[in-house]
Amino acid sequence: MKKRQLTVAVVQDAPILFDKQSAMDKIESMSREAAGQGAELIVFPEVFLPGYPRGLSFGARVGSRTVDGRRDWERYWESSIAIPGAETRIFGELARELGVYLVIGVVERDQDFSTGTLFNSMVYIGPDGELLGKHRKLVPTGSERLLWGQGDGSTLTVIDTPFGRIGGLICWENYMPLARTAMYAQGIDIYLAPTADARDTWQSTIRHIACEGRCYVISCNQFATKASYPTDLACYEDIQDDADTLSRGGSAIVGPLGDYIVEPLYEQEGILISTLDLSLITQSRFDFDAVGHYSRPDVFQLIVNDSKQDIVRRK
Structure with missing residues (x-):
């Protein structure tokens, strides 16, 4: 039998x-x-590891890149991690000691074929210290595409736990209706939506997803100021004239009918804590289940390629 309550923490x-x-x-x-x-x-x-480089150009313009910008990117690359790797083992030791599930947004360094590609990833660690899985962002947004490669369908990860199935998508992936459907079809109960979007419209998005998926939505954003940026970056001048607060936050927890369980937190760092009543997930699906009784597979079908896409195949 599944646990009927879960206490969650959202770090901003x-x-x-x-x-x-x-x-x-x-x-x-x-x-x-x-x-x-x-x-x-x-x-x-x-x-979160090693931070979202909001406002930085890395010396890139259409048709050209600067030497200093390449050096800044190398510094970002040096701060990335491998999955699995030394850092995920440290996370595992911490999770095991505390007896908690940890889900952490990281910049992941590819280690399969090329060491030159980074991914915007989400890593899942269990309370036994084991690495449970990861998700790579499918489509980096706008200028993010210069920093991170595209994930594939093999990391549309949903994990079974004693309190339900957890998984999620990163930031503007959540605007992809088919990606959301792929998550719903895996029976997701606790939907994680880490983001760098602090606008009011993001709140409409997470409330819609909760109501559409009849699941809890945990949205997590950074509260970041200029003080968190090294001033010796070559591209620090990109943010020199910006306001001191670069990301105002907006982390929140939404219930399976689209109502706030914890209202958005703005203009400060903090930790949101809430104990979720998991029975509300089942109750909410009484009249709407997007991939169940409210679906029409005779009219609409989604095909998901969940195989790993390798550029080299060895026999």
């Missing part, structure tokens, strides 16, 4: 950008703080 903060150790230290300290408040599932924002 930012590390020192491009500083892997800063992110690791914050992951440990804020996980300990959240676990001390009874959290069983702790969620960190999109690319």
